[in-house]
Structure formats: C-alpha cells, structure tokens
Amino acid sequence: MARPPPPAAAAEPKAPPSKHVVAFAVVAILGFVLVGNLLRASSSPTVWSSRIDLPSHTATPMPSSANKNTKEKKSIGSVDINATFADLAAPELKWEEMVEAPVPRLDGAAIQIKNLLYVFAGYGNINxxxxxxxxxxxxxxxxxxRFDMPKEMAHSHLGMATDGRYIYVVTGQYGPQCRGPTxxxxxxxxxxxxxxxxxxxxxxxxxxxTQLWRGRLHVMGGSKEDRHEPGLEHWSLAVKDGKALEDEWRSEIPIPRGGPHRACVVxxxxxxxxxxQEGDFMAKPGSPIFKCVTRKEVVYSNVYMLDDGMKWKELPSMPKPDSxxxxxxxxxxxxxxxxxxxxxxxxxTKKMVLVGEIFRFNxxxxxxxxxxxLPFRIKTTLVGYWDGWLYFTSGQRDKGPKDPSPKKVVGCMWRTKLHL
Incomplete structure (x- = not known):
C-alpha cells in the first residue's frame, strides 16, 4: 500500500504505529464482520422440520417455513402437505397387474358372488x-x-347389496355430467x-x-335431489329371493350424519x-347438459353402527377422512x-386429494x-377377494406420485396377496 504524503514542514512528524497495534486492528475488524454475519443469520427464517404423530402410529413431515412460499406456487404432493392430507406411512405390498377391464369406469358399482365380480354402469368419461x-x-x-342393464336403471351413484344370488340395485344418477337421480x-x-x-x-x-340386514333392504343417507344436500333419511324394505314382501318402504331411525360415497357393511x-362426505358437485343452473360445477364438500372419517336396540353408536374413526x-x-x-x-x-390448491392407503378395521x-x-392413489375402486388375493379394478387415479389430484379414469385390474 502507498504511504500518505509527508506532512507540512511546520508539523512535528508522528511515530509510525507499532506492528502489535496493526495486528490488533485487523483482528478487531474481522471480529466485527463475524458478529455482523451472525446477527444477520439469526434474523433470517430457520429451516426446520417436525413430525406429527398420526393414528396407527404413523408420522408425516411438516414443510419448513423457509420453503413455504416456494411450495405454495407449485403442484404440492404428499410430501409437502400436513398430516390431514398427506399419505400415511404404510408397508410396501407387491402388486401384480391383471387383465384390464373391457371399459374404464368412474363411480361404477360392483358385487362379488363366489368367484365372480359383477361390475355395473359408471362413467366412461364425464359425458x-x-x-x-x-x-x-x-x-x-x-x-x-357382458349383459345389458334395464334402460330405466341409473348409470352411476348406485346403492347395491346381495344375498348371494340376487343383486338389489337402488336409485342413483340417470345419465352423464350431473343429471338428476331416479x-x-x-x-x-x-x-x-x-x-x-x-x-x-x-x-x-x-x-x-345400502345393505341387506335381517331380511330387510336398508337404504340411508346419500345426497338429495340437488346432488349436494346430504340426506339423513333411512328406509327399509322386506325382501326375499329377489322379491319385495311389502309394497312400500318403511321409515327407520335416521342416520346421524348424511351424505354419499360411504361403505355400508353387515x-x-x-x-x-x-x-x-357431505356435499357434492351440482348441475350448473340452466345448463342444457347439466354441466357439473364444484360445490363445497366435507369428507369425514366417522364410523356408525346400528345395534340390537336400533340405536346408532359411533365407533373409532378411520385413520383419515375417506369418501x-x-x-x-x-x-x-x-x-x-x-x-x-x-x-x-x-x-x-383446493384440489381433490385421492387416497392410496389400504385400511384395516379389526x-x-x-x-x-x-x-x-395401492400402486397409485385412486377413488371409486371396485374391490374383490379370492383365494388370499385382494383385487381392485377401475376408478379415477392420481396425476402421479407427487400430485394426488385426480386425472385419468382407468379400467385396470391389480391384485396383491393379503396377509391379515
């Protein structure tokens, strides 16, 4: 470094600083720089991760605050969302792909009788x-x-039950898009x-x-005629060998929580x-094709049981809401x-989130x-069981491992060995 110019003649020259003083000054400057960096770092968002204990002793990572804004701008997969919406931890299963169904189906129906799985109706596509x-x-x-259904029979959103020979088919939606029920x-x-x-x-x-129970065909809940409002009504009809023993349905104790798309089991x-769930897509007012438009839906995990006293009891809820x-x-x-x-x-994103887990209720x-x-997340699966194998076919699958929203309607058939 160049030395400064000499002072004026009238001024008395100063002694140059000692080497110890210069070294001390350099150390002090470096110390100030280091402290400044630490202070700036302490004021920045901290990258952290946490885990939340879930039912069935599973855990799901939470997104870090440092990455929040970035993740909100892109398609958010299961690893980026909180425990309510994320995939739950699950054992790996070995899946085998079987012969594909003749047609793809969404919101179809299926009943197994012995070694045969009868697969009904459903959307090929929205139209x-x-x-x-x-x-x-x-x-x-x-x-x-393959054989035909009656022309007057609903094409999706069916209620269905069997006694081992006869299959009882109840109400549902007649036609594509969001047309009315029958x-x-x-x-x-x-x-x-x-x-x-x-x-x-x-x-x-x-x-x-819908289910057969103690000689009566029980039908409950579902959505009302506007396709959105949950119904709470519960009716039953005495049936035997494929015939109704009564001319009219009998009113029963209402279900505690209404809505469509739930499993009903004896x-x-x-x-x-x-x-x-409560709520569903509705037909757009005035649309000549009954075009479907989104409405608010609430998916729930509740489990209800009707006992000998004909009173509903609530059992332990599912590990996550499922419809x-x-x-x-x-x-x-x-x-x-x-x-x-x-x-x-x-x-x-406000998009529908599909489920890929297989749940067991002991x-x-x-x-x-x-x-x-499952091999992928999918809704409205049609499931069967035979000789130790769990089968599923049809439905609407996800967009991929990182995007749980629905995309393609499929007709594939898969199976895996079920060990309980």
Missing amino acids: YVHSHVDVYNFLDNTWGG ARNFVLDTETKEWHDLPPLPVPRYAPA ANDKLMVIGG HIEFAWVNVNNSLVIAGGTTEKHPI LKTLEWTVIGR
Whole structure:
C-alpha cells in the first residue's frame, strides 16, 4: 500500500504505529464482520422440520417455513402437505397387474358372488355413461359375460347389496355430467340374468348407503335431489329371493350424519356405515347438459353402527377422512379392508386429494391400521377377494406420485396377496 504524503514542514512528524497495534486492528475488524454475519443469520427464517404423530402410529413431515412460499406456487404432493392430507406411512405390498377391464369406469358399482365380480354402469368419461354389466372370473382371471342393464336403471351413484344370488340395485344418477337421480329400483337374478322391478324409493337419492340386514333392504343417507344436500333419511324394505314382501318402504331411525360415497357393511350381525362426505358437485343452473360445477364438500372419517336396540353408536374413526368407498371394501378374517378413496381437498390448491392407503378395521378389537398402499392413489375402486388375493379394478387415479389430484379414469385390474 502507498504511504500518505509527508506532512507540512511546520508539523512535528508522528511515530509510525507499532506492528502489535496493526495486528490488533485487523483482528478487531474481522471480529466485527463475524458478529455482523451472525446477527444477520439469526434474523433470517430457520429451516426446520417436525413430525406429527398420526393414528396407527404413523408420522408425516411438516414443510419448513423457509420453503413455504416456494411450495405454495407449485403442484404440492404428499410430501409437502400436513398430516390431514398427506399419505400415511404404510408397508410396501407387491402388486401384480391383471387383465384390464373391457371399459374404464368412474363411480361404477360392483358385487362379488363366489368367484365372480359383477361390475355395473359408471362413467366412461364425464359425458358418457355405461349401461351394461361386465363380469370378472377369479378362477381364470378373465373378463366376460357382458349383459345389458334395464334402460330405466341409473348409470352411476348406485346403492347395491346381495344375498348371494340376487343383486338389489337402488336409485342413483340417470345419465352423464350431473343429471338428476331416479327413484327406480331393480333386482338382478345372477343365475338367469333376468331383471325385475322393486318398489321405488319415497324420493330419489345419489349414492345412498345400502345393505341387506335381517331380511330387510336398508337404504340411508346419500345426497338429495340437488346432488349436494346430504340426506339423513333411512328406509327399509322386506325382501326375499329377489322379491319385495311389502309394497312400500318403511321409515327407520335416521342416520346421524348424511351424505354419499360411504361403505355400508353387515358384520357380526351389525349394520355399519363408514366414511363418506357431505356435499357434492351440482348441475350448473340452466345448463342444457347439466354441466357439473364444484360445490363445497366435507369428507369425514366417522364410523356408525346400528345395534340390537336400533340405536346408532359411533365407533373409532378411520385413520383419515375417506369418501368414494362404497364398493372399495371386503370383509376378510373378521376384518374390513378398504382400498383408496378421496380425503379432504387440499387447503392451498383446493384440489381433490385421492387416497392410496389400504385400511384395516379389526372387528374384534375395533382398531384401525394402515396395512399397505395401492400402486397409485385412486377413488371409486371396485374391490374383490379370492383365494388370499385382494383385487381392485377401475376408478379415477392420481396425476402421479407427487400430485394426488385426480386425472385419468382407468379400467385396470391389480391384485396383491393379503396377509391379515
């Protein structure tokens, strides 16, 4: 470094600073710089992670505050959202892809009788609905035996139950998009493939919980005629060998919480209703094609049981809210197994969030666990069980591992060994 110019002659020259003083000054400057950096770092957001304990002893990472703004601007997958919406921890399962169904289906229905899975109706896409039945044979893993449904029968959002030969088909939506429901009911003789009428419901319903219990066909909940408002009504009809023993439906104790898309099961001589939602898409006012428009939906995890005293009791809730599971369950080894569905909409993107977990409800201990994961998240799965294998087909799957919102309607068939 150049020295400063010499002072004026009248001034007395100063002694140059010692080496110790210069060294001390350099150390002091470096110290001030270091302290400044530390102060700036302490005022910046801290990157951190935390875990929240979930039911079934699972945990999900929370997003760091430093990355919050970035994550809100992109498609948010399961690893970026909180415990209510994220995928739950689950064991890995080995899946095998089988022969694909003849057509893709959304909001279809399925009933298993022995080695046959009868698959009904459903959307091919939002503007097209199926009006036939396909049959899957678990013995040789093939599809075949297609036959038509009655022309007056609903095409989606059906209620359905079986006694082992006859399949009772109740109400539902008639037509594509968000068209109106019908009160018409039918029964199928699976041995002769003949259809017969049943007395109509007092009013139409979308996707009501439906099951045979103690000689009566029970129908409850679902959505009302506007497709959005939850129904609480509960009716029953005495039936035997595919025939109604009464001309009219009987009013029963209302269900505690209404709405569509829930599993309805008879287990250990108890009637159970699991999951579901309040609200659904509605038809756009004045639309000539009944175009679907979004309305607020609330997905829940409640489980209700009707006991001997004909009073509803609430059982332990599902590990997460789950809907679109009316045909996504099987009863195996005193356990209910439920595959896929939908949970609450994402709080940031507001998109529907699909479910990829497989839940087990132990009917002896009344405990829920997560026993596996599907090959992808998917709703309205049609589930069957045969010779130790858990099968599912059809539905609407996710956009990919990082995006749980719905995309493609599929007709694929998968299976995995079920160990309970």
